Every structure is written in C-alpha cells, then in structure tokens.
Amino acid sequence: MKIIDAHMHYYEIEGFHTAAKAAGHENTAGHYSGICAENGIVFSVAMGNSEGETSLFGGSTPRVPNLARKFDFASFNQPADIGYCCGVKSDELTPANAEKTASEFERYVKTPHCVGIKLYPGYRHVYAHDPVHYPLFELARHYDLPVVIHTGDTSNSAAILKYAHPLTVDELAVRYSDVRFVLAHCGNPWIVDAVAVADKNDNVFIDLSGLAAGNFETESFYSAHRAYYEHIAMWLDYMGKYEKVMYGSDWPLVNIQNYIGLIGKIIPKDKHRAVFYENALKVFPKIAPLL
Numbered sequence: 480m481k482i483i484d485a486h487m488h489y490y491e492i493e494g495f496h497t498a499a500k501a502a503g504h505e506n507t508a509g510h511y512s513g514i515c516a517e518n519g520i521v522f523s524v525a526m527g528n529s530e531g532e533t534s535l536f537g538g539s540t541p542r543v544p545n546l547a548r549k550f551d552f553a554s555f556n557q558p559a560d561i562g563y564c565c566g567v568k569s570d571e572l573t574p575a576n577a578e579k580t581a582s583e584f585e586r587y588v589k590t591p592h593c594v595g596i597k598l599y600p601g602y603r604h605v606y607a608h609d610p611v612h613y614p615l616f617e618l619a620r621h622y623d624l625p626v627v628i629h630t631g632d633t634s635n636s637a638a639i640l641k642y643a644h645p646l647t648v649d650e651l652a653v654r655y656s657d658v659r660f661v662l663a664h665c666g667n668p669w670i671v672d673a674v675a676v677a678d679k680n681d682n683v684f685i686d687l688s689g690l691a692a693g694n695f696e697t698e699s700f701y702s703a704h705r706a707y708y709e710h711i712a713m714w715l716d717y718m719g720k721y722e723k724v725m726y727g728s729d730w731p732l733v734n735i736q737n738y739i740g741l742i743g744k745i746i747p748k749d750k751h752r753a754v755f756y757e758n759a760l761k762v763f764p765k766i767a768p769l770l
C-alpha cells in the first residue's frame with residue numbers, strides 16, 4: 480500500500496532521539512528513509528517546530544521573528560520526498576507585525592516543498608481564531624495551502640489546553656470557509672469535538688497522528704486499549720466522511736510499521752487507500768507535483 484504520512488517531525492532535539500529509541504527507531508535522516516522504503520511511504524509532511532533546532536536535512540536553522548522554522552536556503556538540503564508546514568510562533572505576533580510576518584512567510588510558501596502552515600495554539604497560548612493569524616490565513620487562501628492546527632493534549636505542562644480545544648477551530652472555519660484547516664491528532668482526547676467540527680465544516684479535515692507512542696505489538700496493544708480505539712473508530716464512523724481523514728504518524732514518537740497496523744484497524748478496509756494516501760493529495764495540493 481502506498482502511504483503519505485501527513486504529520487511527522489523531522490528535526491533534531493535530544494528528546495526526539497530518546498523517543499525514537501523507545502519506538503524502535505533512530506532519529507536520523509538515513510533511518511527514516513529506510514523506514515519509508517520498507518513501509519511504502521512515498522511522501523511525508525514535516526511539521527514546523529521551534530527555532531534553533533538542527534534540521535535532519537543537514538542545514539542550519541537560524542532565527543526569523545515569528546517564524547518557528549527558518550531555512551537557510553544556501554545550506555539546506557531538502558529531500559525530494561519530504562515537504563513541510565511552516566510553523567508559526569503565534570505568541571510573537573501582534574496586530575502591528577502580523578502583516579509583515581505573513582509577507583516573510585510568503586518567501587517560504589512560494590518554495591515547492593512548503594505545503595502548508597502550522598499553528599500551535601496550546602503551546603503558544605493564542606487561539607487559532609485570534610485576528611493576529613488573519614494575514615497568514617489570507618496567505619494560505621492565496622496559495623491554496625492548508626493550515627494544520629495542533630489540537631488536543633500537549634506534550635508539556637506549560638501549554639494551556641483551552642487554546643488547543645478542537646471546538647476553537649469552528650469559528651475560524653466559518654470565517655475562512657475557503658481555507659482548509661486540519662485538526663491534528665483528531666483533537667485527542669476530544670475526539671467527539673474534533674469530529675463535530677470536521678463533520679459540520681466542509682473545509683475542516685482530521686489527521687490521525689499521535690494516537691499512540693512508543694513501540695508495541697499491534698494486536699495485543701489494540702486489545703489492551705480496545706475501548707479507546709473503538710471510541711475513535713465509532714466517531715469516525717458516525718461522521719462517515721473518510722475523505723476528511725488522513726494518516727499521520729508523529730514520527731519519531733511511534734513505531735511506524737506498528738502504527739500503520741493500528742490505524743489500519745480503526746479505518747474500514749475499503750477506505751484505506753483514501754485515508755493512507757489519496758486524501759492527503761487533496762488537502763495538500765503541492766504534494767502531487769513532488770511525487
């Protein structure tokens with residue numbers, strides 16, 4: 480089966496090396512490309528992250544105001560089969576600099592591998608629907624890029640959950656009805672709320688990344704956590720719109736082969752091709768020319 484991973488991380492911090500080991504992986508470019516070859520992953524979308532990280536691409540990532548991930552084009556060695564979403568440091572946005580920030584982002588958005596924009600409302604303590612983001616949404620509309628929004632629980636306790644609730648995306652989806660929004664992690668554990676927002680709004684989609692971490696044997700893990708995975712499957716079935724759902728892994732946090740198996744169990748077999756591959760091509764139109 481051909482797969483597009485619509486949500487992974489491709490950068491270097493100490494925590495990711497530890498997490499990768501716990502998942503049975505190495506957080507290196509070489510290991511990742513081997514994993515993709517073994518599992519039929521033909522393209523991946525890397526989520527932008529905090530400034531100062533070292534990219535696994537080998538390029539340095541110097542700092543730009545408001546841009547969570549800055550690429551040095553001179554030394555940046557972009558793999559052909561990995562795109563990225565520009566991360567936004569929303570807490571540094573102000574009404575005064577929001578327009579200027581969007582024009583800085585435009586430089587990246589125009590490059591072939593920038594396939595979307597990423598917001599982190601919970602980590603940055605700024606609602607996705609805050610007007611400081613409006614110029615970025617206009618940029619997304621102009622270049623036909625989706626805006627991926629971290630929704631649901633967070634990896635550190637400095638984050639504030641109210642900003643990360645999937646219901647906060649509803650207002651945004653109405654206001655920008657011609658921009659596509661992706662609820663990362665299906666709003667976990669607010670699965671029902673994420674499904675409600677995606678079901679109601681034609682322009683809202685869901686990625687299934689981050690619904691397990693580490694390494695496990697798929698069948699026994701599923702059995703041990705059956706109630707949780709059946710809950711997710713039930714609400715996706717309730718929505719009945721599998722064209723809105725995309726596979727994503729959150730690599731390097733989970734074992735890729737076993738996670739593909741796990742997600743395969745909560746998605747009906749006849750929807751696998753859509754969820755694991757086709758839907759990402761529609762949500763991220765810039766992927767197709769890169770394949």
Ligand SMILES: [Zn+2]
Pocket residue numbers: 486487488526688689729
């Ligand atoms: Zn993630």
